[in-house]
Amino acid sequence: MIFDPATRKIAWEYFVKDGDGMLDHCSMARELPDTGDVLVVDDLNDRVVVIDRKTRQVIWQYGEKGKKGKKGFTPGLLNYRDGVDLDIFRDWKAALRK
Secondary structure, eight states, X not given: OEEETTTTEEEEOOOOSSSTTOOOSEEEEEEOTTTOOEEEEEGGXXXXXXXXXXXXXXXXXXXXXXXXXXXXXXXXOBSSOOOOOOOTTSOHHHHHHO
């Protein structure tokens, strides 16, 4: 949920009851600076996702969601996701244009 500090009301929320978009025990969320999309650490699904604020769809994920996530130490898998670091100074969109 994102709250409007002026009105103290919910400005945006995300909830999916089942399927690939369902989250399980999220520990943190951060609004991405360029797009306003929301990065979420989805703890019990062993993944980090980005949710499009307009469509409320998962548009990116790192890690694999299985019955309770697929743990691992190889590229593409997470074993103990407990936070993220955001490099807000890099022009990530330039890398996508290449």
